[in-house]
Amino acid sequence: MKKTFYSVFVFLLLLSFCGFSKEIIFSQKYVEELVKSQIKREYHDNVKVDSVNCFVYKPFKVDSKDISVDLRVPPLSPDAYATININSNHILQRTYNAIAYIEWRVPVVVAKKLITRGQIITKNDIKSTVKYIRFVPQNLVVSKHQVIGATALQNIGIGEPIRTSMISMVPIIRYGDIVRVIYDNGYIRITTKAKAMQNGYLGKFVRLQPLDNPKTFIVGKVVDKDTVLISPNSY
Known part of the structure; x- marks a missing residue:
């Protein structure tokens, strides 16, 4: 019985949106469904x-x-505002105001596992997903590249959206450090030493100066605190 009533109710709403005339019972329930539909x-x-x-x-x-219905939805606001006007012969008779409490569908980066304070975050610790959030933080992280290599400033629970205030980008290789460089194209593997010409972050690219050829510069991906990988698969 309830399902039949709801189907008829939705049908009447559609009629009103399509410009068809139909007498309805204007009630609080009707307003709720009207605003949701809009x-x-x-x-x-x-x-x-x-x-x-x-x-x-x-x-x-x-x-x-x-x-x-006049609808106003400020960007990323937790509330939407609707003004419902009732006219008769093009003359305004009554006005009702409604507030809808809403959630926004936003891309987020969340923890796949518990991330503890002081931990350096890797790609295996996080994942990209979509969540409905009522109060959308301004500092919400939306890309995994913002997180990989960062240090957690606090514990981050499983499934918890990561904000920039939770992390800090701390270099694990600093300018002037001597690091091991591995060149690996799948067929040839060469290991050498180089000097870091800038700070390096886990999972990010860093500029290096080979010790055996100081007039040239190379770029590789930081894989740990003293190792940089140069590989076609790194790019």
Whole structure:
């Protein structure tokens, strides 16, 4: 019975959106579904509605074509605002204001496993995903490249979205350090020594000066605190 009522209710909403006239019962429940439908039409799956707050003192009958909705959704705001106007012969009769409590669909980087304070984060510790978040932090990390090689400033729980305030990019190779350089193209493997010409971060590229040929410069990826890899698969 409830399912049948809901189907009829949604059908009536669609009629009103398509410009068809139909007498409906204007109630708090109707406003909630009306606002949800309007947000769905405009924002699709990018916004999820948790609830709608609107007070209708007493339900009444009204023609669906006399109802209009003005929706205002500030970017990444946790609230959406709707003004529902009821007109008669193009004259405004009543106005209702509603607030929708919403969540935004945002790309995030989360911890795949528990990351402890002081730990250097690798690609195996994190993953990219999408979450619905009501209060979207301004410092939310959206790319794994922002995290790999960083040091955790606090414990980060499994599935917890990572923010820039949780991490610090600390170089594990510093300018002037002598490091081991491995060249590996899958067929040939050569090991040599080089001087770091800049600070190097885990998983990032660093500029080096070979000790046996100080007039040239090479670039490789930092794999640990004293090793840099040069490989076609690194790029």
